[in-house]
Amino acid sequence: MPMLPKTWLYIVQETLRSLKRNGWINFAAAGTTAVSLFILGVAILLVIDTNFIASSVESDVEIMAYLQDGVKEDAVTALRAQIKAIPQVKDVSFISKDQALTSLEQQFGQSGQLRQSLGGSNPLPDAFKVSTTDPRQVTGVANLLTRMPGVDKVRYGQGVVEKLLELTYYMRLIGLTVVVLLALCAIFLIATTIRLTMFARRREIVIMKSVGATDWYVRWPFLLEGIILGGAGAVVAIAVLFFSYSTLASKVMETLPFIPLMYDNLVLLQLFLSLLAAGVGLGIIGSLISVHRYLQA
Amino acid sequence: MIQFFNVTKTYNGVRALLGVTLQVEKGEFVFLVGPSGAGKSTMLKMIFREEVPTKGQIYVCGRSTIRMRHHEIPFLRRQIGMVFQDFRLLQERTAYENVAFAMQVIGASPAEIKKRVPEVLEMMGLKGHAGMFPQQLSGGEQQRVAIARALVNKPTLLVADEPTGNLDRDTAWEIINCLQEINNQGTTVVIATHAREIVDTLRQRVIALEKGRLVRDEYEGAYAHAT
Numbered sequence: 001m002p003m004l005p006k007t008w009l010y011i012v013q014e015t016l017r018s019l020k021r022n023g024w025i026n027f028a029a030a031g032t033t034a035v036s037l038f039i040l041g042v043a044i045l046l047v048i049d050t051n052f053i054a055s056s057v058e059s060d061v062e063i064m065a066y067l068q069d070g071v072k073e074d075a076v077t078a079l080r081a082q083i084k085a086i087p088q089v090k091d092v093s094f095i096s097k098d099q100a101l102t103s104l105e106q107q108f109g110q111s112g113q114l115r116q117s118l119g120g121s122n123p124l125p126d127a128f129k130v131s132t133t134d135p136r137q138v139t140g141v142a143n144l145l146t147r148m149p150g151v152d153k154v155r156y157g158q159g160v161v162e163k164l165l166e167l168t169y170y171m172r173l174i175g176l177t178v179v180v181l182l183a184l185c186a187i188f189l190i191a192t193t194i195r196l197t198m199f200a201r202r203r204e205i206v207i208m209k210s211v212g213a214t215d216w217y218v219r220w221p222f223l224l225e226g227i228i229l230g231g232a233g234a235v236v237a238i239a240v241l242f243f244s245y246s247t248l249a250s251k252v253m254e255t256l257p258f259i260p261l262m263y264d265n266l267v268l269l270q271l272f273l274s275l276l277a278a279g280v281g282l283g284i285i286g287s288l289i290s291v292h293r294y295l296q297a
Numbered sequence: 298m299i300q301f302f303n304v305t306k307t308y309n310g311v312r313a314l315l316g317v318t319l320q321v322e323k324g325e326f327v328f329l330v331g332p333s334g335a336g337k338s339t340m341l342k343m344i345f346r347e348e349v350p351t352k353g354q355i356y357v358c359g360r361s362t363i364r365m366r367h368h369e370i371p372f373l374r375r376q377i378g379m380v381f382q383d384f385r386l387l388q389e390r391t392a393y394e395n396v397a398f399a400m401q402v403i404g405a406s407p408a409e410i411k412k413r414v415p416e417v418l419e420m421m422g423l424k425g426h427a428g429m430f431p432q433q434l435s436g437g438e439q440q441r442v443a444i445a446r447a448l449v450n451k452p453t454l455l456v457a458d459e460p461t462g463n464l465d466r467d468t469a470w471e472i473i474n475c476l477q478e479i480n481n482q483g484t485t486v487v488i489a490t491h492a493r494e495i496v497d498t499l500r501q502r503v504i505a506l507e508k509g510r511l512v513r514d515e516y517e518g519a520y521a522h523a524t
Contacts, residue, residue, distance in 0.1 A: 010401050207385055210345070211450065212375035213402040214368070 014221035018197050019228065026229060029193035033233025033282065034240075036186040037275050040179050041241040044271060045262075047175035051168055052262040063130040063142050063156040071126065071150045079150055083130060086144060088137040093129045100124040125152060183282060190229055190286025194222050198294050205294070215295055222287045230283025234276045242272065298323045298454055298485045299344055304353035306339055306509075313339040314350070315509040321487065323453070326480045328496045329489040330520055331506035337489040340506070341458050344487070345377060346370050358453060375403055378447030378484075382459035384439045386431040392418065392442045393427040399446045413449060421445045421475060437468035444475055448484075455479060457488045461495070469495065493520040 019026050065083070067076070076094065083092045101122050105114045132141050138156055146154045198205065208218055249263045299321040306314040314336045321327055329337050342348040343355055346362045355362045358376050365373065386395050393414055400410045418427055421441040431439050440460060447455060457476065461469035473488075473495050480486040490496065496503060496519065503518030504511065 203385065204387060207387065207398070208402050209371075210374060210379050210385075211399040211402050211446070212371040212373075214371045217402060217404075 011220045011224060015224040015228065018201065018221065018225055025193055025196050026225075029189055030229045030232040030236070032189045033186050033230055033279060034236035036182045036189075037234050037237035037279055037282075038240055040182050040278070041237055041271065041275050043175050043178045043182070045241075045245060047172055048262050048267070048271075050171045053260055061131075061138055061156060063132070063138060063145065063154060065128040065130060065145045065148075065151050066125040066153045066155070067127060067150050068152040069125065075150055076126065079148060080128065082148060083128060083145065086141060088132050088134065088141050089130055090133045091131045095127045095129055097122050097124045097126050100127065183278070186230075186233070186279075186282045187286045187289070190226055190283055191289045193229060194226055194287040194290040195294070197225060198222060198290060218295065219288075219291050222291050223284065226283035226287025227280050228283070230279040230281070230286070231276065232279075234279025237279070238272045238275055241275075242268070298325070298358065299487070300354075300356040301340075301343075302354040304343065304350045304355060306336075306343065306348065307351045312509050314343075314506075316353075317506075317509075317511045319504060319511060319514060321485065323485055324480070324483055325485055325502060326477065326499075327487045327502045327504060328499075328518075328520075329487060329504050329506065330491070330496060331512075334508075335506040336509045337506055338458060341456055341487070341489055344454075344456055345379060346373055371403075375450055376453050378444075378450070378452040378455040380440070380443050380447050380455065380457040380460045382462040384431070384436075384443045384463075386439055386442055386446075388431050391428050391430055392423060392434065392438075392445075395431070395442055396446045396449050399449050403450060405450075417445045417449045420448075435468070436464050437471055440464065440468075440472050441475060444472070444479075448479065452484065454485045454487070457486070457490075459489060459491065461490065461492050466494075473499070496520040 067079075071079075080092060080094060083089060101115070101124050104124070128145075130141065130145065132138055142154045142156050145151055205218055245268070246263075249261050252261050253263075299319075301317050301319045304314055304317045305312070317336075317340070329340065331337055339348065343350060343362065344357055346357070346365065349355075349363050357373060360369075360373060362373070387398065390398065396417060397410050397414045400413060405413075415424075415427070418424060421444060423438065423441055423445065426434060426438060426442075431442070434442065440463075444455075444460075455476070460476070461472050464472060469492060473492075476486055476488065477499075500517040500519070502516050503513065503520070505513035505518075
């Protein structure tokens, strides 16, 4: 971008002059950019949090492999080693029929009664509890387990995982669409604002061009104005987003602790910096669209 | 300084200029006359590289305006001062600021501006008006500010489009005298005008256009055909 250093002062002066002169228009543009970026930020946080919740639900999905009756202890040990050897398996634990009955009794609360009513026998099978490294591999691992010797039935949250994965997929898709649409709105609004500013300064531009100003000289103040508008909008959006999200997150943590919300300062910082960059980027794109049209005419 | 070779310009099929060939040398003083719509403004716009011809070739200050790249246009315009009928001053700036603006725009340093602007204002007889806004000035004074702005970057060519069109008779003469003085100092001056009395009195070179054609080119010419 060719520019003489001594014209910097002029460019800053012109930008401030125009920001002052068109106060309310600029206010409207920065305000709308702020609203757009705020909603954009909310959309991104929603997607992040849905993914976050979904992945914690996904990681909870475990496979229960029930064994046939009367499998010997050494066979169980061998089976355990065999399951452990599957690369996608994260963890395996053995739950004996006794353990299963005990935990069932605990759920019913009255110890001894359940055993008594069963007449001393235990109808529950031995089982392996298997978790996978990636929830998408649950189905594959479950199929492998079905074919192993000694395994009777395999149970996992059939359908639940698929539905969750589908849900997060659509959440991401919808989020992305909303984000793109809002970004386009912000660009359009900034472009309109810059065009209004350019219209207010059309006589100056004509004179500038007639006395031999380069295109970049004409362009810079408008570009800077766009950057300031987009950047100011982003700062407002970030501030509002930060306060509302941190309030929300702490409220949720207090009252609904079982809903895991993402609260990672690094992720938030990245999000805020991205929003700032997006605001500045929208400002640049918006003003370039208008300036380009104007300079062509 | 200016060369037109067989220049034709059409706007959406309507001919504005047709096969115009002419040459203006450095230091000349030229009147461009003709009825409205004869092609005077089109010709000035082409000198200024606001328009390019549909056919033909134009050289201004030794450069072909057709082969000129977009980014070179500003540098051509810095060699040309432009003056308009409606003055085209910025209303919210003082006379001084209007003139200084033309220097800021091409990247002159504040020191250069501080030195040059009062010089030009004084030359145009506006020494006491530097701090005034266009609305506080008379038409003639406003046009002199505009001429000062056109001259401040020391162009080699001054082009004026109806510079006296909005002015009364005495003021018109005042402006023409200014332009003559500028010409005497070596700047080439081209004036498109309807001011018959001025053209007839000064007996300078006259180029007449009619319906896009060059119909007359006389040294020591008059506004209309010599009878």
